[in-house]
Amino acid sequence: MFSEKTFPDHSACVVPLLFQRVVKTVNMKISRIECISVNVPLKPELRTKTAHGEHVTSPYVIVRVHTDDGLCGLGEATVAPRWSGETSIGCVAAINGLIAPALIGEDATQITRLTAKMNRVIKLNPFMKSGIEMALWDLAGKAADVPVYQLLGGRVRDSVPIKMVVGAFDVERSVALAERFLNDGVRCLKVKVGPNPEEDIERVRAVRNCAGPEIPIGIDANCGWSVTQAGQMLRRLAEFDILFAEQPIPVENLADMPALRRNSSIPIMADESVFTVHDAWQVARSHAADILSVYPGKHGGIQATLEIANIAKAAGIVCSMGSNLELGIATAAMLHLGVAVPAIASELYPGDFIGPLYHEADLLKKPLTLGPSAALVPDGPGLGVELDEVQLERYRDNSTDFRAVSAS
Numbered sequence: 001m002f003s004e005k006t007f008p009d010h011s012a013c014v015v016p017l018l019f020q021r022v023v024k025t026v027n028m029k030i031s032r033i034e035c036i037s038v039n040v041p042l043k044p045e046l047r048t049k050t051a052h053g054e055h056v057t058s059p060y061v062i063v064r065v066h067t068d069d070g071l072c073g074l075g076e077a078t079v080a081p082r083w084s085g086e087t088s089i090g091c092v093a094a095i096n097g098l099i100a101p102a103l104i105g106e107d108a109t110q111i112t113r114l115t116a117k118m119n120r121v122i123k124l125n126p127f128m129k130s131g132i133e134m135a136l137w138d139l140a141g142k143a144a145d146v147p148v149y150q151l152l153g154g155r156v157r158d159s160v161p162i163k164m165v166v167g168a169f170d171v172e173r174s175v176a177l178a179e180r181f182l183n184d185g186v187r188c189l190k191v192k193v194g195p196n197p198e199e200d201i202e203r204v205r206a207v208r209n210c211a212g213p214e215i216p217i218g219i220d221a222n223c224g225w226s227v228t229q230a231g232q233m234l235r236r237l238a239e240f241d242i243l244f245a246e247q248p249i250p251v252e253n254l255a256d257m258p259a260l261r262r263n264s265s266i267p268i269m270a271d272e273s274v275f276t277v278h279d280a281w282q283v284a285r286s287h288a289a290d291i292l293s294v295y296p297g298k299h300g301g302i303q304a305t306l307e308i309a310n311i312a313k314a315a316g317i318v319c320s321m322g323s324n325l326e327l328g329i330a331t332a333a334m335l336h337l338g339v340a341v342p343a344i345a346s347e348l349y350p351g352d353f354i355g356p357l358y359h360e361a362d363l364l365k366k367p368l369t370l371g372p373s374a375a376l377v378p379d380g381p382g383l384g385v386e387l388d389e390v391q392l393e394r395y396r397d398n399s400t401d402f403r404a405v406s407a408s
C-alpha cells in the first residue's frame with residue numbers, strides 16, 4: 001500500500017543499518033559482571049541530616065556488565081543500610097555469588113526476563129538489582145545506538161526542574177544553606193523536618209523568610225513524626241505555603257495516611273511507604289497520598305519505576321523523582337526516566353536530580369548538567385555517561401568494614 005514515492009532510495013541505507021542493530025542486539029550475551037565498591041564523601045558543607053541520621057559519605061557499588069561482543073553497560077547501586085537494609089559488602093557478595101552466576105551467558109537485551117531471574121535468586125535488595133538493571137538498559141541503548149529515554153518512548157520534556165535539600169540542621173545553618181542555594185539560582189527547596197517538632201517549625205519559618213514568597217518549599221519528615229504530631233504539624237506549617245509534605249509518618253502507620261491527607265491542605269507525598277509496585281498499589285487504592293516519590297534504586301530498576309508511574313497515572317495522582325543522593329550513573333538513569341515519563345511531574349513537583357552536586361566526585365568523565373534550576377538528560381547512546389577510571393581508582397574502597405550512611 002506504500003508507494004515508491006513514500007519510501008525512496010533511503011531504504012538502501014536505512015535497512016542495513018537497522019539490520020546491523022538487530023544482529024548486534026540478538027547476539028549480545030553477558031560474559032562478565034564486575035562490581036566495584038566505592039566510597040565517595042559528600043562535600044563537607046553539603047553533608048545532610050534527616051530523621052534517619054546524618055549522610056556524610058556514600059559507600060556505593062559501581063557495576064559493569066560486559067558482553068561477548070565487547071560492549072559494557074554501567075550501573076550504580078546506591079545501597080544504604082538505614083534506608084533499604086543493603087550494604088556495599090552485601091551487594092558485592094550477592095552480585096558475585098548469586099546474580100552473576102544466574103545472568104552470565106544470558107542475552108543482555110532480555111531485561112524483563114533477567115529481572116525476573118534476579119528476583120528468583122534473591123529477594124528484596126532493590127538498590128543492588130537496580131544497579132544491574134540500569135546497566136542492562138545502558139547496554140540496550142548502546143547496542144541500538146540510541147539514548148535510554150528513546151527506548152522508553154522518547155522525551156516528553158526537554159529538561160526537568162530540580163530542588164535542593166536543606167538538612168534538618170539548626171536555624172543558622174539551615175538559612176546559610178538556603179541562601180547559598182538561592183544565590184546559586186536554585187528555584188525550589190526541600191526542608192528536612194522530623195527530629196523535633198518545635199525546631200522543625202522554626203527551621204521552616206526561617207527558610208521561608210529567607211526564600212521569600214515566590215520560591216516553592218516542600219518538607220520531608222522521613223517518618224519522623226507520630227500520627228498525632230503530624231496532624232498538628234501539617235496544620236501549623238500551612239501558613240508557610242508548603243508545596244508538599246513528604247512521608248510525615250512511619251511506614252507502619254499507612255492506615256492513618258488517608259485521614260491525614262484528607263485533613264491537610266498540604267499535598268502528601270509517600271516516599272518510604274512506596275518501595276514495591278504492591279506498595280504503590282496499596283497507597284493509591286487507600287487514597288493515602290497525592291504524590292508518589294519514585295526512583296529506580298528504591299524500586300529495583302527503571303522498569304519497576306515505570307510500573308509504579310502507571311499505577312499513579314491510573315489513580316489520578318502524580319509522581320515526583322526522589323533520591324538517596326546518587327552519583328553520576330544512577331542520576332543519569334533517573335534523568336532518562338524524568339524526561340520520558342509524563343506521570344513523573346517535575347513541572348509540578350521538582351525532582352531530586354541532585355546527588356552529584358552533593359558529592360566530592362560523580363565518577364563520570366563528563367559531568368551531568370544539573371541545576372541550578374533544572375537538569376538535562378545526556379544525549380549519548382545508552383545512559384549517555386562514561387565512567388572516569390581515575391576517579392574510580394581514587395574512590396575505590398577495598399575495606400571490609402560496614403559503613404553507615406543515612407537516606408535523604
Ligand SMILES: [Mg+2]
Pocket residue numbers: 220222246247271272293322408
Ligand atoms: Mg524522602
